[in-house]
Amino acid sequence: MGRASAGNTADSARLERILNAKQRLIGVDVEALNAQVEEKKQIKHVEQALQQHHAEASSCHLGMMTMNQLDAASLRKTWDREVQDFRATSQGKATTREWDLNRPDAKRQELPARLGDDDPRCGPASLQRFAGEDLTVGERTAAQREQCRAWWDEQTAAKVQQKQQEQEEKFELAATIRGLDSLQCSMMSDEAAARAELARQIAAGNAELRQLQAATRDAERQKELRAKLTELEAAKQDPWLNEDPQQAASAMSPARVRKDHWKGMSAAQRDAITQEQLGQVLARRAAAAQAAAEEAAAAAEQHSIHKAVMQQAQAAGDFRRKQAAAAAEVLRRQVEEKAARDAQVKETYSNKVSDSYYAQFGTSHR
Known part of the structure; x- marks a missing residue:
């Protein structure tokens, strides 16, 4: 017994590893893994905060851009109206220097x-000089004609200007709506791509972490198994431990042994114990492999669910873009139909005044 104690305590590190059941069975730094998990959670939280900040900034910029576009459109209409008024009042033909020559x-x-x-x-x-003659009839007739012509021209110009202004407002509104729809679709597409890339990176990181953990566990198990098999093989080949147990047989009874000659169990008994221990090791390895397979199946199922959700989100984005394109096409057709209808109405109900209308002034139909 003294020699066995001396041989077993020679390798103190190996003995400590064998006697420490927690290190022998677990073999993984749980605190380091938990620290990695917490670090990934913090990184994910920071990324989500950055995405939220970017989304809020994009929304604010979109609102500011829309207000600036509307203000610019209003200023542009005001400027065009002032230019038209100035041309109508101060840049007529009658204000030129050559008017007397070309009048x-x-x-x-x-x-x-x-x-x-x-x-x-x-x-x-x-x-x-004749009695009863009206000398101002020509001037009065000309003044009446000029007054009627001025009224009609003023009304026609006002209607044309109003129609042009309405048409410009419609075109500007349609362009603003198309720009906003295009910007919204682009932002949604970029956001979906960013989310898909982030999900792919997270899934790849998780898969890599699972593979690393599985490799670490397998390495620890193989190392432990080799150590156990080495120890068992050494115990089998040790000449002192393999002494003949028949020396301890008692002459008084086959069921009794001599304590001063006891050398331990027989080889068959030791082989049976060894086989039982080996079966336990294999059973533990099979259970660990089954748990790893279940974990991999759960991860694959989660990945497929996430992929299906992303495909649905992409399909919804495509549907919204198609709807926006269809709405833009309908609006374009309506604008074209409205322009054609306005042109037809203008041609049909133009109410133009011909020279025959002016020629009847000062004449009689009797």
């Missing part, structure tokens, strides 16, 4: 043959 009614501006009964140009022989 179509220059002859009408000349003095008539007589200005009145007391015109000094008309003498007694001119026969320009």
